[in-house]
Amino acid sequence: MKGIVFNILEQMVIEKAGLAAWDQLLQDVQPASQGIYTAGGNYPDEEVVQLASRASEMLDIPLNTLVTAFGSYLFSNLVKKHPVFVEQQPDFFSFLKSVHDVIHVEVRKLYEEPSLPHFRYTQLNTQQLRLEYRSPRKLCMLAEGLIAGAAEYYAVRYQLEHPVCMHKGADHCEFLITLEP
Ligand code: HEM
Numbered sequence: 140m141k142g143i144v145f146n147i148l149e150q151m152v153i154e155k156a157g158l159a160a161w162d163q164l165l166q167d168v169q170p171a172s173q174g175i176y177t178a179g180g181n182y183p184d185e186e187v188v189q190l191a192s193r194a195s196e197m198l199d200i201p202l203n204t205l206v207t208a209f210g211s212y213l214f215s216n217l218v219k220k221h222p223v224f225v226e227q228q229p230d231f232f233s234f235l236k237s238v239h240d241v242i243h244v245e246v247r248k249l250y251e252e253p254s255l256p257h258f259r260y261t262q263l264n265t266q267q268l269r270l271e272y273r274s275p276r277k278l279c280m281l282a283e284g285l286i287a288g289a290a291e292y293y294a295v296r297y298q299l300e301h302p303v304c305m306h307k308g309a310d311h312c313e314f315l316i317t318l319e320p
Contacts, residue, residue: 140184141250142176147216148187151209152194160197167193179250184276203280210284218292231293232268236260272312277305279312
């Protein structure tokens with residue numbers, strides 16, 4: 140996992156719970172990196188999972204809720220850093236369809252050896268998009284949060300169903316996104 144993800148997690152914990160909470164988190168988890176993350180560096184995936192799990196206990200927020208909230212926060216911070224990706228896409232669905240073939244392709248040029256998921260899209264009709272997510276990291280709740288962040292950016296309301304999930308034994312996750320009028 141890239142250091143930038145840890146940097147944004149640190150920023151969110153400090154913003155929502157204060158610097159003491161982040162220090163406590165590092166004390167409890169004792170990450171090998173000692174909590175010093177360079178944006179372009181690569182750090183073990185388990186470290187972000189351990190930090191998020193401990194933060195969920197400390198703040199008494201269910202882990203899935205915390206990871207999804209982080210996804211949304213991550214989205215707005217990634218977009219602040221790389222505004223071109225939203226500027227290029229006029230609407231929510233065209234943006235989502237650009238994540239795999241445009242955004243994450245550019246991310247491979249911008250960051251050294253990023254660990255990225257695989258997405259496949261099927262536009263079922265003007266209101267519905269089916270998205271298949273595949274990743275050995277099984278971060279589907281993070282993907283849900285990133286999607287929520289994108290919906291907020293494009294000011295759309297939507298319903299998300301997650302009928303197939305890697306955490307329930309499937310080999311991939313499926314999201315069905317339906318726009319609300
Ligand atoms: C709704 C939009 C997006 C979705 C659903 C999405 C999905 C994801 C997911 C789920 C991951 C975690 C890795 C994994 O699951 O294997 C990830 C990683 C990442 N994404 Fe995206 N992404 C989105 C938009 C963006 C944007 C706008 C950027 C801007 C640069 C971006 C840059 C990255 C980076 C830097 C990583 C970290 C790679 C690593 O840690 O090695 N993503 N993305």
